[in-house]
Amino acid sequence: MTAPILRVAGLSVRLGGSHILQGVTFDVAATGVTALLGRNGVGKTTTLRAILGEIPAEGGVEYDGVPVLGRRTHRLIRDGLAYVPEDRCVFAGLTVAENLRLAERVPNPDYRLVHELFPELEARAAQRAGTLSGGQQQMVAVARVLLNPNRLLLVDEPTKGLAPAVVTSVAAVLGRVAERVPVLLVEQNLAVVRKLATDAIVLEAGRVAWQGRATDLLGDAEATRSLLGVGSTAGRH
Numbered sequence: 001m002t003a004p005i006l007r008v009a010g011l012s013v014r015l016g017g018s019h020i021l022q023g024v025t026f027d028v029a030a031t032g033v034t035a036l037l038g039r040n041g042v043g044k045t046t047t048l049r050a051i052l053g054e055i056p057a058e059g060g061v062e063y064d065g066v067p068v069l070g071r072r073t074h075r076l077i078r079d080g081l082a083y084v085p086e087d088r089c090v091f092a093g094l095t096v097a098e099n100l101r102l103a104e105r106v107p108n109p110d111y112r113l114v115h116e117l118f119p120e121l122e123a124r125a126a127q128r129a130g131t132l133s134g135g136q137q138q139m140v141a142v143a144r145v146l147l148n149p150n151r152l153l154l155v156d157e158p159t160k161g162l163a164p165a166v167v168t169s170v171a172a173v174l175g176r177v178a179e180r181v182p183v184l185l186v187e188q189n190l191a192v193v194r195k196l197a198t199d200a201i202v203l204e205a206g207r208v209a210w211q212g213r214a215t216d217l218l219g220d221a222e223a224t225r226s227l228l229g230v231g232s233t234a235g236r237h
């Protein structure tokens with residue numbers, strides 16, 4: 001087995017007087033998709049933000065074998081740790097091409113890959129991003145990080161609020177992205193988890209309540225019901 005790309009050990013975060021993460025420990029494999037799951041408010045986004053150094057945290061985070069907790073966010077991003085936040089954050093008044101250009105960090109951004117994965121964005125290069133659909137904006141958000149070399153993608157709820165057909169195409173693109181670079185994926189849609197994830201981690205009340213193969217979790221009706229509040233057949237379509 002290859003070494004994990006990310007090791008989170010005893011991660012603890014306090015925000016606004018609350019102990020949000022209470023010793024979160026898990027590994028992210030160096031290939032494929034690892035899903036970070038849990039009910040609303042259990043600390044999934046907080047975990048991503050702590051890994052990225054956006055909020056103060058205690059414990060350990062090893063990225064590609066190197067301890068990085070306390071390192072500045074921009075240095076982690078420069079070292080190939082990419083973040084696609086939940087709110088997409090496109091510049092609404094700028095065109096698709098301008099949004100992409102602003103994200104360039106290297107002399108030779110990989111437009112070939114972006115145009116291969118997102119032909120629609122090439123066609124809509126001159127359209128203002130604020131007039132794109134939610135799914136298209138999500139594509140811009142993912143495309144932006146793919147222009148630069150990455151070693152791990154942290155992706156927060158990419159399918160949230162999207163229509164079912166759009167969810168399918170966003171999931172398909174993420175599947176293709178994950179063939180190239182490992183992904184830690186926060187996702188509520190279990191059909192997407194079922195399609196993409198190899199491994200799964202479930203948070204509950206600021207701790208890891210379950211971790212293992214995604215198929216084992218989703219195949220266990222009692223576990224999915226008690227940990228995620230849904231039946232095991234949820235999202236099977």
Ligand SMILES: Nc1ncnc2c1ncn2[C@@H]1O[C@H](COP(=O)(O)OP(=O)(O)OP(=O)(O)O)[C@@H](O)[C@H]1O
Binds near residue numbers: 020041
């Ligand atoms: N800056 C903050 N100050 C105080 N509390 C916060 C702050 N940020 C998040 N929290 C709280 O921490 C808890 C975890 O939030 P977080 O966004 O990580 O959950 P989540 O699992 O991503 O939820 P969701 O699935 O609803 O997006 C929540 O109770 C939230 O209200």
